[in-house]
Amino acid sequence: MTVASSAAEAFRNAYGADPAGLWAAPGRVNLIGEHTDYNDGFVLPFALPQHVVAAAAPAGTPGWTVCSTLAEETVTFTTTESARVEGWAGYVAGIVWALREAGFTVPPARIAVASDVPLGSGLSSSAALESAVLTALVDLGGLDLPVDQRPALAQRAENVYVGAPTGIMDQSASIRCVAGKALFLDCRSLAVEQIPFDLAAAGLAILIVNSNAPHQHVDGEYGARRKSCEEAARILGVPALRDVPPADLDAALGKLDDDVMRRRVRHIVTENQRVLDTVELLRTGRIREIGPLMTASHASMRDDFEITVDQVDVAVETALAAGAYGARMTGGGFGGCVLALVDADRAAETTAAIEQAYAERGFTAPTAWSATPGPGAARLP
Numbered sequence: 358m359t360v361a362s363s364a365a366e367a368f369r370n371a372y373g374a375d376p377a378g379l380w381a382a383p384g385r386v387n388l389i390g391e392h393t394d395y396n397d398g399f400v401l402p403f404a405l406p407q408h409v410v411a412a413a414a415p416a417g418t419p420g421w422t423v424c425s426t427l428a429e430e431t432v433t434f435t436t437t438e439s440a441r442v443e444g445w446a447g448y449v450a451g452i453v454w455a456l457r458e459a460g461f462t463v464p465p466a467r468i469a470v471a472s473d474v475p476l477g478s479g480l481s482s483s484a485a486l487e488s489a490v491l492t493a494l495v496d497l498g499g500l501d502l503p504v505d506q507r508p509a510l511a512q513r514a515e516n517v518y519v520g521a522p523t524g525i526m527d528q529s530a531s532i533r534c535v536a537g538k539a540l541f542l543d544c545r546s547l548a549v550e551q552i553p554f555d556l557a558a559a560g561l562a563i564l565i566v567n568s569n570a571p572h573q574h575v576d577g578e579y580g581a582r583r584k585s586c587e588e589a590a591r592i593l594g595v596p597a598l599r600d601v602p603p604a605d606l607d608a609a610l611g612k613l614d615d616d617v618m619r620r621r622v623r624h625i626v627t628e629n630q631r632v633l634d635t636v637e638l639l640r641t642g643r644i645r646e647i648g649p650l651m652t653a654s655h656a657s658m659r660d661d662f663e664i665t666v667d668q669v670d671v672a673v674e675t676a677l678a679a680g681a682y683g684a685r686m687t688g689g690g691f692g693g694c695v696l697a698l699v700d701a702d703r704a705a706e707t708t709a710a711i712e713q714a715y716a717e718r719g720f721t722a723p724t725a726w727s728a729t730p731g732p733g734a735a736r737l738p
């Protein structure tokens with residue numbers, strides 16, 4: 358059964374009627390540019406073929422009811438309750454809250470969601486949920502919310518309602534990505550450029566390897582990285598680390614006493630430049646040549662930003678040893694997935710090498726697949 362038919366079936370089972378429509382929003386991987394978003398920098402994600410589908414219809418009574426194929430409970434909330442909705446339904450309630458806060462009249466609705474975005478793997482399953490529900494409610498209510506303003510609203514739901522201090526990359530990817538392209542996003546101006554990324558034409562594949570490592574300390578460590586970056590920007594007297602050009606990096610590092618903070622700054626400044634260099638290569642179709650930038654990004658995340666774990670380091674090293682052009686962890690870190698740029702006909706061999714390396718070390722087996730850039734959030738026909 359497809360994710361769309363699961364969502365439609367869940368809707369019928371829960372509410373005894375057909376949904377008015379189905380809205381899909383994808384998970385994402387980030388090709389390069391990690392932790393740069395909340396530093397007003399650059400990112401280059403693309404949408405996965407895996408997505409969340411929201412089956413939805415207007416409700417005749419006030420409030421919103423949501424159920425999910427991944428959860429037992431059906432959750433109902435209204436605007437009169439002061440208690441915050443917790444758990445997975447909090448992302449849905451957060452979207453309703455953020456829309457209302459922005460002045461929209463949100464139509465009461467019944468929603469059923471289904472998803473094949475792996476959970477807790479750094480592939481933005483929660484941003485996909487937010488984006489699917491947002492797209493559904495905007496359509497159902499005929500709300501005048503332009504697509505380019507939707508990611509910030511969804512990010513607000515996540516930051517303020519759910520309470521996770523994330524940047525704007527994941528919601529932007531889920532909402533603004535286009536099939537066959539990587540999304541070059543300037544996280545300060547929110548300008549986007551759709552960058553051609555035709556892997557198949559170049560005989561290449563992006564292998565996604567889910568390390569299946571337990572996600573540990575994610576929230577606390579993520580928040581700590583963000584604080585450290587903001588504190589460094591304050592000491593350096595710039596609005597954000599985006600404003601430190603690579604040519605000024607040494608001088609900036611000289612002004613910081615704390616070695617850990619110096620390394621955090623070095624990651625952000627060099628990572629922003631790697632995104633720009635990657636975009637430059639992709640604009641001229643030189644996909645293979647982005648490999649070394651990916652690998653350098655990984656080293657920077659491992660040594661300077663310190664957000665990798667053994668499982669992802671081993672996946673990167675093994676992919677490179679098996680002939681990958683480049684490999685890096687993607688997403689917030691502390692577990693999650695690795696991307697490897699490989700010749701399409703070597704994807705299976707590379708996967709086998711990583712599986713063997715994991716088995717030798719007694720790690721939980723990884724899961725791997727090749728991904729091409731899919732479309733962003735939309736109503737399904």
Ligand code: GAF
Pocket residue numbers: 387390391392393394395523524525526527688689690
């Ligand atoms: C998580 C966050 F949600 C993003 O905003 C981004 O900071 C990413 O980690 C790291 O690049 O996915």
